[in-house]
Amino acid sequence: MHSTITRAQNIFGFFTTVLFVLGAIIASTDFLAPRTPSADVFVKDIQVVRGRPHYYSTKKEEYASIRFSLSADFSSLFNWNTKQIFVWVSATWPEPSASNKSIHTNEAVIWDTIITSPSSDHLQNIGPVAMKKLIKSAKGKSIDPSRGKIELRNQKPKYQITAPSGKLAELDDVLLKVHYNIQPWVGILTWTQQVEFWNWKVIEGGVSKIFKLPALKKKDEKKDEKKKTTKKAT
Structure with missing residues (x-):
């Protein structure tokens, strides 16, 4: 027994x-469910200045601020098991002393966002007005296709770029890349597709053209810009 x-x-x-x-x-x-994500990212404006990039920085260093435009469609990444998608844009560049400039060993995130599915809107830390709009857009739909679409124009970065060496001015072979991470309700996390696998396709585009960071912005140039902005305001 x-x-x-x-x-x-x-x-x-x-x-x-x-x-x-x-x-x-x-x-x-x-x-x-097939996955066919696509993204186009373009650099709009770049500035390299010397200062403290964060309030907790102990010393002054060179840091870059990159404005960009992004047009992306991640709607195919949503299905009934999708909880949310984490999207971010990073800047990558090779080590200045490296002989092979095609290998990008440095990477820094400049912008990110979270896109929730209609079934997980309650997890969003947003105001009541935005919440009403989300609920209204999801009514009668299992998945709202517009959830995965991003349209940004001349977007200001959330984070500045810094380097371990403290120097970024006139850096060559810099790229912007778009990444995503899918968090399901049940299952494992999946990241940006690197290899095509059955219905899951590699992201179309998602990489900007190679660009160069400008020279360090001088104090005189900053003053001239401030004067111009004050004149425009008046």
Whole structure:
């Protein structure tokens, strides 16, 4: 005869096995939905200045601020198992002393955002007005296609670029890249597709043209710009 504890353990083990199998089946359904993301990113304005990039910086160093435009369509990444998508834009560049400039060993994030699915809007830390708009846009739809579309024009970066050496002026072979990370309700995290796999396609575009960071902005140039902006304001 089995004891009560042994029977409870058997029931619990059977229950967790069933849950695991169901979870695996749910996660595998992601492979049935095609993924065809696309993105175009363009550099609009670049500035390199010397100062403290963050309030907690202990010393002055060169840092770059890159404005960009982004047109992306990640709507195909949403299905019934998608919880949210994390999208970010990074700047990459090779080591100045490296002989092979095609290998980009440095990378820094300049902008990011989170796109939630209609079923996880309650996780968004937004105001009541924006929440009403999200709920209205999702009414009667399992997935709102507009959720995955991003249109940015002359976007200001969230984060400045710094380098371990503290020098960035006149840096060559810099690129902007678009990345994404999909968080499902059940299953594993998937990142930017590097290799085509069945219905999952590599992101179309997603890389800017190679550009060069400008020379360090001098104090006189900053003063002239301030004068111009004050004249325009008046």
